[in-house]
Amino acid sequence: MEQIDFKRILKQIEEIQAxxxxxxxxxxxxxxxxxxxxxxxxxxxxMKNSILESSKKMPAALEQLDKITAATETxxxxxxxxxxxxxxxxxxxxxxxxxxxxNLRQDSEEPLNRTSDLTELEQLEQDILEIQxxxxxIMNLLQVQDITTQQIxxxxxxxxxxxxxxxxxxxxxxxxxxxxxxxxxxxxxxxGQDKQxxxxxxxxxxxxxxxxxxxxxxxxxxxVSEQPRSEKESNQHSVDNTEMKNDxxxxxxxxxxxxxxxx
Amino acid sequence: xQNIRFLAVDDSPTMRRIIVNTLxxxxxNNISEASNGKEALAKIxxxxxxxxxxxxxxxEMNGLELIKAIKTDxxxxxxxxxxxxxxxxxxDIVEAMKxxxxxxxxxxxxxxxxxxxIEQILKS
Numbered sequence: 001m002e003q004i005d006f007k008r009i010l011k012q013i014e015e016i017q018a019x020x021x022x023x024x025x026x027x028x029x030x031x032x033x034x035x036x037x038x039x040x041x042x043x044x045x046x047m048k049n050s051i052l053e054s055s056k057k058m059p060a061a062l063e064q065l066d067k068i069t070a071a072t073e074t075x076x077x078x079x080x081x082x083x084x085x086x087x088x089x090x091x092x093x094x095x096x097x098x099x100x101x102x103n104l105r106q107d108s109e110e111p112l113n114r115t116s117d118l119t120e121l122e123q124l125e126q127d128i129l130e131i132q133x134x135x136x137x138i139m140n141l142l143q144v145q146d147i148t149t150q151q152i153x154x155x156x157x158x159x160x161x162x163x164x165x166x167x168x169x170x171x172x173x174x175x176x177x178x179x180x181x182x183x184x185x186x187x188x189x190x191x192g193q194d195k196q197x198x199x200x201x202x203x204x205x206x207x208x209x210x211x212x213x214x215x216x217x218x219x220x221x222x223x224v225s226e227q228p229r230s231e232k233e234s235n236q237h238s239v240d241n242t243e244m245k246n247d248x249x250x251x252x253x254x255x256x257x258x259x260x261x262x263x
Numbered sequence: 264x265q266n267i268r269f270l271a272v273d274d275s276p277t278m279r280r281i282i283v284n285t286l287x288x289x290x291x292n293n294i295s296e297a298s299n300g301k302e303a304l305a306k307i308x309x310x311x312x313x314x315x316x317x318x319x320x321x322x323e324m325n326g327l328e329l330i331k332a333i334k335t336d337x338x339x340x341x342x343x344x345x346x347x348x349x350x351x352x353x354x355d356i357v358e359a360m361k362x363x364x365x366x367x368x369x370x371x372x373x374x375x376x377x378x379x380x381i382e383q384i385l386k387s
Contacts (some may be wrong), residue, residue, distance in 0.1 A: 136374070139284055143371040144274040150320070150349060198274065198320035203349035208369045211351035212376065215367040218356045 047169055054162040061162075064155035068148045071205035075144035082134045082141070089127040089134070096124040147205045154201035176216070265287045272303040272317035272329065273347070278370075282316055282347065285374045289381070295305070300324025304332055306368070307339065314381070319348035319359070327362055334363040343384045347372060 099120045269291055271282045276298075283294050295310055297303035301324040306312065315333070319326040326346055333339045346359050347368045356367055366380040366387075 008338070052317075101327065136284075136288060139281060140371075140374060142277060143281060146273075146278040147349060149369065153302055181359050198322050198325060200349040202352070203370070205371055208351055211369045212372075214353060215351070215356045215369060218353070218360055 032101035043169075050165045050169055054165060054242045057162050061155045061158040064151050064158070067204060068151045068155070071144050071148050071151065074205055075141050078141050079138050082138050086131050086134045089131045093124050093127040093131075096120045096127065100124070144205050147203045150201075150203035153199040154203070157199075157201070265290050265291060267291060267313045269314045269316060270303060270306055270310075270312045271295070272297045272300065272315065272321070272326065274298050274318065274321040278318065278347075282377070284305070285377050286316075288374065289378050291381075300326060300329030300332070303329055307333065307342070312342065314384070315342060315344045316344055317344060317346055319346060319350050323343060327359060330359070330362040345380055345384060347377070 100117055103117050103120070269286055271286070271294060273277050273279045273282065277329060279296050279298075283296065286292075286294055295306055295312065297306050300317070301329040303315065303317065304324070307315070315329075317326040318327055324332075326348065330344055330346070333342055333344065340363075340374065343365045344363065345366050346364045348355075348359075350356075351368045351369045359367055365384045368376055368380055
């Protein structure tokens with residue numbers, strides 16, 4: 001029978017006891033560590049969501065800025081075209097004036113050249129009318145100011161919402177006073193509404209004759225549906241409203257379809 | 264017809280100016296202005312207004328709320344309203360139509376479109 005080494009057993013017991021003591025001392029730290037992980041997990045989750053949300057909003061903000069660049073470019077080119085036309089008209093008008101002046105000088109010695117003067121005056125009048133039209137067109141092109149303002153506000157709104165979310169996160173991490181939650185999805189608080197002015201995030205300076213046609217068709221349809229039944233039947237204007245998608249800009253095909261019904 | 268009193272409602276002074284100038288060019292010189300629905304409603308009650316041209320997105324009271332306010336008042340329900348807005352989604356147009364708008368123009372608009380819509384409304 002093997003002799004029991006009590007000394008060795010005692011030493012092992014002492015080692016186990018030491019381990020228990022260490023575990024007893026470490027336990028509160030473990031508890032704290034678990035608590036810390038439990039507390040930080042939602043914050044990290046929130047941070048992940050915020051970053052995801054922000055990463056989705058930033059391209060939209062960039063897209064808005066691109067739209068502004070495109071709108072101002074289009075309007076500027078159009079205005080420059082009008083100015084070129086005006087310049088030509090002014091040159092023509094000056095030439096006409098010179099010719100009339102020359103005719104008038106000659107008239108003092110020769111018979112009055114009424115036909116020539118009248119033609120020049122008519123040309124001058126035409127040029128001035130055209131200049132008037134061009135200036136009016138330029139004024140009309142300045143609608144770009146209203147549209148780009150709305151686009152800038154939409155981009156600002158997106159950037160502000162990202163900034164708000166980041167500030168909220170920073171305050172959480174910094175153990176600062178918690179700020180009230182910012183509802184980024186509030187329909188009228190950040191999107192579409194501003195302190196000073198309201199805006200349409202989908203405002204665009206592109207040609208919207210197709211959308212105008214759709215609006216006209218809807219309004220026409222409304223007028224037709226308000227008519228008495230017999231009159232409505234005779235007009236054959238019944239249109240199924242469900243044929244077009246309600247939540248997006250109608251395509252040309254949808255508008256054409258609607259118009260076919262209206263014919 | 265040229266004595267018709269227009270009320271141009273838009274929070275953008277540029278847009279109001281464009282509308283006013285276009286109306287003058289068409290031949291309508293009797294024009295009043297308001298920068299939001301609330302101001303417009305006050306003018307409608309204090310001045311004689313025959314025709315309203317309104318934007319949709321405005322602070323304080325938007326164009327749609329203005330139309331609803333006008334249409335719920337029996338003394339004003341026949342007042343013609345033309346909406347001039349950037350909003351071109353079908354749902355928006357239908358909503359404006361249901362609220363009682365007489366016609367609808369999508370920005371950017373041409374002076375010709377504005378003229379045609381005004382003439383259409385006045386004829387009807």
